[in-house]
Structure formats: structure tokens, C-alpha cells
Amino acid sequence: MLVNPKPDTLQKLQLLSRDSQYDLACACGTNKLDRRTHGSNGKWIYPVSLPNGGSSILFKTLISNVCSSDCKYCPLRQDKDCPRCTLNCDETVRTFLDYYNNGEVFGLFFSSGMIGSADKTMEKLIAPAETLRKKHHFKGYIHLKILPGSSPAAIEKAISVSNAVSLNIETPGKEFLEKLSNKKDFLRDIVEPVKLISKLIKEGNRRVKQTTQFIVGAAGETDKHIVNYTAALYERIGLNRVYFSAYQDSDQQGNAGSQERLAREHRLYQVDFLFRKYGFTQSDIIYDRSGLLSIETDPKEVWAKNHPEFFPVSVNTAMRYRLLRVPGLGPVAVDRILERRKLAKISSFDDIGIERNSKKAGKYLDFGNRQQNKVFLFNF
Ligand code: SF4
Numbered sequence: 001m002l003v004n005p006k007p008d009t010l011q012k013l014q015l016l017s018r019d020s021q022y023d024l025a026c027a028c029g030t031n032k033l034d035r036r037t038h039g040s041n042g043k044w045i046y047p048v049s050l051p052n053g054g055s056s057i058l059f060k061t062l063i064s065n066v067c068s069s070d071c072k073y074c075p076l077r078q079d080k081d082c083p084r085c086t087l088n089c090d091e092t093v094r095t096f097l098d099y100y101n102n103g104e105v106f107g108l109f110f111s112s113g114m115i116g117s118a119d120k121t122m123e124k125l126i127a128p129a130e131t132l133r134k135k136h137h138f139k140g141y142i143h144l145k146i147l148p149g150s151s152p153a154a155i156e157k158a159i160s161v162s163n164a165v166s167l168n169i170e171t172p173g174k175e176f177l178e179k180l181s182n183k184k185d186f187l188r189d190i191v192e193p194v195k196l197i198s199k200l201i202k203e204g205n206r207r208v209k210q211t212t213q214f215i216v217g218a219a220g221e222t223d224k225h226i227v228n229y230t231a232a233l234y235e236r237i238g239l240n241r242v243y244f245s246a247y248q249d250s251d252q253q254g255n256a257g258s259q260e261r262l263a264r265e266h267r268l269y270q271v272d273f274l275f276r277k278y279g280f281t282q283s284d285i286i287y288d289r290s291g292l293l294s295i296e297t298d299p300k301e302v303w304a305k306n307h308p309e310f311f312p313v314s315v316n317t318a319m320r321y322r323l324l325r326v327p328g329l330g331p332v333a334v335d336r337i338l339e340r341r342k343l344a345k346i347s348s349f350d351d352i353g354i355e356r357n358s359k360k361a362g363k364y365l366d367f368g369n370r371q372q373n374k375v376f377l378f379n380f
Helices: 009-019 089-101 118-134 152-161 174-180 186-203 223-237 256-277 299-305 331-343 358-362 370-379
Strands: 045-049 055-062 107-111 141-145 164-166 209-216 241-246
Touching: 009 055, 009 089, 055 089, 055 141, 089 118, 107 118, 118 141, 118 152, 141 152, 152 164, 152 186, 174 186, 186 209, 186 223, 209 223, 209 256, 223 241, 223 256, 241 256, 256 299
Parallel strands: 055 107, 107 141, 141 164, 164 209, 209 241
Antiparallel strands: 045 055
């Protein structure tokens, strides 16, 4: 293992923020490409989408990239020969406050490799957050990663200083995690703590968000496995957000397998949006015979093509849930339609000012024009 005997704080941040880029549990960036890059104005400053739907600029870093675990997909696993270091509490707090007082960041996200044990690592993650809350009276956004296998006491303490917490579930089931790690026990180290986090947040009536992340394509799982598990996490445990991270082997970046996993990740995010914003359920998601989502066509349009009996949807009379099923119409466009039609009949896209995707949506909508209906029947 390479160890720089005395890296300064900036050298540590260079290394640790680079290594935190694949942790998407606070969704860095605003689109699938920049989620994996550093913010433009600094290497550890990121624009992020927050679990409650807002956005912010966060100071995001690993506290340490030392790790005693063995996750096969991770470039930081114990047997990898890479430079390692750990930020101490004082330098973490000082660095954050410098950026915060300059107005460059509004909150933070801390994660870490496993430094020996989960609880020992949690102490290092919680200490700077606690110092900021208690000593510096920081009231802004704090997101802490919870390590697999953390004790109830460590989880409770992390929740008490955070606005959001996340424990990465990684795989949709025990049999898949066993392919990736000999050290983590899926039920004991991941599922039970995820349930406990949810219980503590609910029982304490706390306004803390809970998120998690799947790694896509590392364990032979299908999209169907991930989607079904995601639905269960929303329905049974009440998670606020689920994130997906395509497995990126550093030796294979850019190759076909890696591109395919990125495409799968994109489709999984679309399904996640269908669940959270469009009223879709598990049974609405359509897969190929191997349990994968279509790469060519987005999951909402796949559903529409398989349900011709549902269309055309009347733009002037259909209820909101029916309009939300129309490919090319998002919640904002649907709300605009609902508002506009209170005032007057809608006879074309010009009436509602929707240009983007209007061609796609037009195939599924009925404006009540005879001519348009003929075209619809012909095209469908
Ligand atoms: S515990 Fe985290 S840092 Fe360590 S090998 Fe697993 S994923 Fe990587």
C-alpha cells in the first residue's frame, strides 16, 4: 500500500474527493454525464440534487479512503495498491468552514472507506458534523453515509446531526452481494440497518431524509431485480430516494460493457421517476425476456406501445393520471394543460406552449380535431 507520510490537507482532499466521485447517493450534478465529475469551481465542491427535490452546492469528500473491506467493484478495496489518507476532524471542519464562510458551499456530504470497523469509521464521520453543529452552530445541510454493519448507537448519533443519511444497499438481494463481498452480510450489515434508520427517523418524527444506492451490472443482477427491490424500498421502508451507479471498472471505461451499464443506469433512473412522479407501479414496467429494460426506447413509451387500448388520451377531458401516461408529457406539461383547459378548449400544442417532445406526445393525444384523429389512427 502506498502511503504519503505527511500529505497536507489539500493533497488529501485531491485524493479523497476524487475517490468519492462514484458515490452518487447525493446525486452530484444535474444530468447523467456531470454526476460523475467534480464541480467546475473546485475539486470537492459539487452542485447536487437533494433527496427532497431541491438542489444545493455541497462540499463532498471521503473522510478516508483507507478500507478494510473487499467489495469487488470498488477501486478502494483493501487489496488495491493506491495512495491512502484520512482527514482529521479539525482539518475537515476548518476546510468546510472556509468554503462555507466564503459562500461557496451550503452544506456537506461525508462518506468513507471502512477504517477497521463500521463504528470506528462512523466516529470519524460524525465528529466533524457534530463539531459543526455544536461548536460552530452550523444549521445547514449535512448528509452522512452510514457504513454497513454500523451499530444502532452509531446510527442514532449520525441521524441526530444530519439532514440526510444513506446506507448503500448495493445489490438487490443476498445472492448478488455474496458475489461481490466475502465480508459484508446482506441481511445483518445492510438490510437490518436500513430498516433501523427508517424506524428511528419515523419514531423520532425527524425531518431526516434516507437514501440508498444500487451498483448496476457488477453482480449479474437484472434490471427487473433492481426495479422490484427499489419499489419495495419506497413502499415498505419509505425511502426518499434511490440512486443507481453503473459499475465502472477503471480498466474498461469507455468499452461496450461499460457503455451498456451506463445506459442501464439511465433507464433505471427513468423508471425511478415513473414511480415517484408519474404513478407507475412495478406491474407497469416491461422487460425483455432476460429481465432487462429496453435500451432503445424509454420505459414510459414501452408501456404506451404495449397498451394501445389506453390511447388516444383526450387533452381536454382526461384526468391527470391519464395525461401523465402520455409519452413526452411530464408533470409540468400536464399541469399546464390542466390550467389552460380551465380557460378554453385546447386545440393544438400552440395553445399550451409545449414544443419539446410535442411530436412524441402528439401520437398519443386527442385534441378533439377530426383531422388529427385520422392521423392518430393511421400512425398508431
Ligand atoms: S466498503 Fe466502501 S470503500 Fe471499502 S471496498 Fe467496499 S465500497 Fe469500497
